[in-house]
Amino acid sequence: MSLIQVNGISKVYRLGDIDLKALCTVSTKIEQGEFVAIMGPSGSGKSTFMNILGCLDKPTTGQYMLEGIDIGKLDRDELAGIRNKKIGFVFQGFNLLPRTSALENVELPMLYDGIPAKERSEKAAGALKNVGLEGRGGHHPNQLSGGQQQRVAIARALVNNAPIILADEPTGNLDTKTSAEIMELFVKLNTESHITIIIVTHEHDIAAYSKRIIRFLDGCIVSDEEKGIRGQGLENHD
Template identity: 65%
Template sequence: MAERLIEIDQITKIYKLGDVTVHALRGVSLEIERGSFVAIMGPSGSGKSTLMNIVGCLDKPTSGTYVLDGVNVSTLSRDQLAEIRNQKIGFVFQQFNLLARTSAAENVELPLLYSSRAAADRHQKALRALDWVGLAGREQHHPNQLSGGQQQRVAIARALINDPQIILADEPTGALDSRTSVEIMALFQKLNRESGLSIIVVTHEPDIAEYSDRIIRFKDGHLVSDQPVLAPRDAKRELETLPAEEPEEAEAVTQ
């Protein structure tokens, strides 16, 4: 389990906003091993979002190198990065980012549409992923017919569909109530422990971070602390002790 999935060496990121130069990252080095569950924390403006964008291959560092799964991605072109995102990374967003007026199954299929792999069983694959996140029977529901937690499950199924190396979740519980948040974290823990999938969660909630194995803190573009979580919380067990709520029904959730 010591294989390195992510190696970040002295990366910086400088934005120019008009006359102002913003140093979003000021030389960050970081290694993440395959199969780890990492939480990234920090106040807004700390550079954690910028780091996530770079780790997610949505952005390129100004300097430094980033090696993902043995590939130096800091020099790749726009379309090559798109290919990497498609094949190796699954995104989960705070606002779910599902396509409106599109069924859950079709939302989940979306990454396969841009995959070079032959996908004859595209629809079957999407149905299996939805079943895995606990949404069997809701494949044809549109996002506006699903609750927030259900929408996030669709988003997780979409992230999983292409068998990625890593899941990047940016504030995945930011728009959810606390019980649903625990449910989503339980899903991530299950993915991490049972499938050995690497997961990085960005959050500003300390108790959400405690479900991970390692917490990295950012401030002013610097990595300020990097500590293992000695006793991670177990979301599944907590769910059993939480009072059971009436099952979520098709309540409209405004984003």
């Protein structure tokens, strides 16, 4: 059983009288422990694909199986439960709660999982240590640098032991040096903890950290490349 299996999913948005096809029939599989980059220009359907993978949206047609669960058959709250336990989100804009300490931000997913307060703060502190932010738990997002904020977001994605991290342009707001640090962190999580990492990006040097690149254009997958080794197979497409 694959971790992620999508069979002929499509997404159609209705804008007034016009049907807007954001995703044409897409099928693919992602296994546990993969590091996948999803690339493509804006409007290519990669964000729509990400939203469906992240259980934030449901496909119009087709089937999405996550760990053998048919996501299309779940209701709103069940989807929330899946997001809580199976998926860690990392966003371009960090999306931390303002005026809330780093530790409490990391505790948030456990809050919705009904984990008792003591265990919450212990696990959150552990996750912060894991991303190299030990002792920064009391800082508020506005007291942290962009890279540090993104680390807090990654700690939040890790804390519920989700098998998948979905990162939507995670380095889009960061400088090159910090971007590299963040990507190294993803690589470490992928190799050491076997967490499946799926990154949406349009930067080649970011995609270079991945082991597999899926390219989108006009709502369709135009190429799907397993590189085996990090950093290879990019030149061909430039």
